[in-house]
Amino acid sequence: MSATLAVTLVGIVIIGVLGFVGRRKATGDLSEWTVGGRQFGAVTMWFLQAGEVFTTFTFLGMAGLAFTGGVAALYALPYIPLAYVGLYFLGPIIWRRSHDRGHLTMADFLADFYDSRLLGFVAAVCGVVFLLPYLQLQITGLGLAVQVATGDQTSSTVSIIIAFVIVVAFVLWSGIKGVATTSYFKDALMLVVLLVLVVAIPAHFGGGIGPTFHKVLAEHPGMLTVHAGEFDRSFFFSSMIASTLGVLFMTLPHQWPALLSAGSPRAVRRNYVFLPIYSLALALPMIIGFTALIVLKQGSDSNAALLTLAQRAFPDWFVGLVVVGTASAAMVPAAGLIVGMSSLIGRNIAGRSRSDRHQYLVNQGSVVGTTGLALVLAITRPDLLANLLLLTYSGLDQLIPGIALALLPRRVVGLWSVLAGLVVGEIVVIWLTFGDVYSGHVNVGLIALVPNIVVVAVVALLVRAAGKQPTTTPEDKRVSHSAPR
Amino acid sequence: MRPQYVVLAIPVVALVATVWLPFVNTATLWLGLPSVMVWTGAWVLAITPALCLFEFSRGQRDADRAEAERGAKR
Helix, strand or coil: CHHHHHHHHHHHHHHHHHHHHCCCCCCHHHHHHHHHHHEHHHHHHHHHHHHHHHHHHHHHHHHHHHHHHHHHHHHHHHHHHHHHHHHHHHHHHHHHHHHHCCCCCCCHHHHHHHCCHHHHHHHHHHHHHHHHHHHHHHHCCCCCCCCHHCCHHHHHHHHHHHHHHHHHHHHHHHHHHHHHHHHHHHHHHHHHHHHHHHHHHHHHCCCCHHHHHHHHHHHHHHHHHCCCCCCHHEEEEHHHHHHHHHHHHCCCCCHHHHCEECCCCHHHHHHHHHHHHHHHHHHHHHHHHHHHHHHHHCCCCCCHHHHHHHHHCHHHHHHHHHHHHHHHHHHHHHHHHHHHHHHHHHHHHCCCCCCCHHHHHHHHHHHHHHHHHHHHHHHHHHCCCCHHHHHHHHHHHHCCHHHHHHHHCCCCCCCHHHHHHHHHHHHHHHHHHCCCCCCCEEEHHHHHHHHHHHHHHHHHHHHHHHHCCCCCHHHHHHCCCCCCC | CCCHHHHHHHHHHHHHHHHHCCCCHHHHCEECEEEEHCCCCCCCCHHHHHHHHHHHHHHHHHHHHHHHHHHHHH
């Protein structure tokens, strides 16, 4: 066994142990498992949500996108901080209502506001279906890291199986608390590894960060501008806006347990004040991607750019640490994704009309089921990282009108408007993505939002013309701590 | 409009406009880094102090409100 693989496996086991430490006593309560008793402070929240920002996509995919698209990759730097600006105001509103009414998931929130289990079911199905590629992305990223570092496909497959069996085990035991404890380790390790890489790799290959960019300016000036081509202004602007809106309106199901686990609105607000600083870390792998421009041949595997340079510049044991950093960037966000997806299945899909105990058991079963499915897909259908993420965002972006309107104090459109818009939006996303009918660079999620919103408005007008008005608002209902029935 | 909103709008507008600003979206280096990277990085950093303005003024407002409530009870 190589030093790289040995360090990697030890790191994976340490992450698992930290995940188990997150909970002292077993729980059979889905609320405690999903949102940790709603008592996390600002610091824990910060690590929990920062952990979601930095995934294998940002670690490997951002370096790869900088290698292929140059500064166009920087669309990923502002979108999360821009969303945090809005969430500073919207986050406490969501937290208060969910706290008062016992919501655990995005689908709970929608089902309660629109008084419809059907909408909750549809939103939950969308959440699980579109988040599954994101979970697969984490597994694929870890496998890629081990394969590049060891040069061995078998080691890669064995590593991702071991890593994700461990993830399933600690998620089953600890839930959101396990995600929180592993986030501390992950964020610290990621920052240290990235800072070493971003200083050493440009120094090794280009004489430092400044000289490296001067070489890029001389040899590939086009990479320093957002220019015509696949990664043009339309790609940059629309990807940034679509991703910002998706995060701002909490369309990613795994955002909800992290937000709802906060102990107070103050913890929510403070978290969004200081998270943008951490987002700057996204620029670090991009610098390594630019360094790859002057080292690797055009057409090299872009997603392997960071690890290929690390392998050429560092001894095996440090490459092992880099892979552990990648593993943590895969395992910890994956754990958060699994909590988000399984709670949707347990609460809003399979266990929606059953007892709390039954919901908990369905939830635990779906932890194993969803991860197993993603693992099989990752081993049999590993795809390009960045495209998968954009597909995830495009599909989930179609939930924006429903969630945005549910943030209002009164219901201004009814169930059928939101449901019709959502269905039309999803059809357009799938058609544009798989129908081979669109070759432009504007984000398809943003395009599909237009017919989605138009349908919401038209159906709302038709409903009003028929003399039916949405009447019930959340404030009219008494506080309930069970799922919407 | 409260001044805090104006201050917060500045980094938001600057970031959204990044790709449309010819002096930013150009093949040049600022401080040895691509201009687009420096521009986006700087404005992302500016978001935290801009949100701090809201958070600190909220703290003062909340304290004033609590003080007023205590005074009313006396």
